[in-house]
Amino acid sequence: MPLSASSSAQQARQALADRLAELCRDAGLTGKDLAERCGWSRSKSSRIMNARTPPSAEDIRAWCEACGAVEQTAHLVASLRTAEGMWVSWRRMERDGLRHAQEARLPLYRRTLRFRAYSSWLMPGMIQTQPYTTAALRAIQKRRGLVVDDVAEAVTARMERQRVLYEGRRRFAFLIEESVLRNGIGGAQVMAGQLAHLASIASLPHVSMGVVPMAPDRERWPAEGFWIYDAAQVNVELISGYLTITQPGEVAMYAEAFAELAALAVYGSSARALIAAATGALGAHDSFVEGES
Structure with missing residues (x-):
């Protein structure tokens, strides 16, 4: 999603990134651990957790699976869609x-x-x-x-x-x-x-x-x-x-x-x-x- 000058859009992105980082911590994983489980570069997981790069729906599904939190997938994908919809x-x-x-x-x-x-x-x-x-x-x-x-x-x-x-x-x-x-x-x-x-x-x-x-x-x-x-x-x-x-x-x-x-x-x-x-x-x-x- 393109970065908007609106703090509404940025705050929605940040809230999603914070929630993904929280799932990672709750699972006892580091960013490096999560990247290895998902088959990503370490920089990718870092960019997502710091809201520098928005995740895709597939990224969220992989993230939740790696953290043992598959039940959170639908809610987080919905949050992603909301953030994306703030600037179209x-x-x-x-x-x-x-x-x-x-x-x-x-x-x-x-x-x-x-x-x-x-x-x-x-x-x-x-x-x-x-x-x-x-x-x-x-x-x-x-x-x-x-x-x-x-x-x-x-x-x-x-x-x-x-x-x-x-x-x-x-x-x-x-x-x-x-x-x-x-x-x-x-x-x-x-x-x-x-x-x-x-x-x-x-x-x-x-x-x-x-x-x-x-x-x-x-x-x-x-x-x-x-x-x-x-x-x-x-x-x-x-x-x-x-x-x-x-x-x-x-x-x-x-x-x-x-x-x-x-x-x-x-x-x-x-x-x-x-x-x-x-x-x-x-x-x-x-x-x-x-x-x-």
Whole structure:
């Protein structure tokens, strides 16, 4: 598993390594003894015990057998899968296409009651229009060179996921950078429809919609996009992959960052004015293009 900057992922790896080292000690074995029983180099057992190299599932099975603790195998392999899942590369997540990645998150959305989303790149998926989602996922497919073309199915899955916006007693707080209103995803017509939809979503009583204005003297700079699910989990979309954070201290850091960005945002009529200005700029762009032609 690639080493993540997140301490959640690293702590999960360290906890697994500590447990494997404990099994070794309980069996009265040294790292050298265990390596000999498993047919490994001594450095391999040392790297695993010190969390420098993550074990494979087969490594864990061999380790437990060597320590006479076969009954621990299933639990430790499950711990390995949990640690691996805290940081997933886009290539791995999307190897079977985009639809699966969309569907995999639905259970998390269904069990969450309070959503907080911040986006500095794109409109949050929960409030995207179908044409906007199609343009965004088509761009992702092209940029990442995905062989499987299931964009239409992935769009359907995302639209299905949006139903939680209108179900139950959930609360949503969306923060977007003003630049997101002006990014030309899908062209002027798609953006015009998306901006109209954004204004409509902002009128829902259980939704808070904030726009962080562009300014030369900001107190808190833009960050990577992230979602906070209740107070239990944060997901961060990085250029290289998808990060899941569950450590309470780290979740609290993202909640604090969200609060700081929310304090910079404008809401209500002020947010609608920024949306209207972005919509007007689309018309000016069309006029410019027509004049050039």
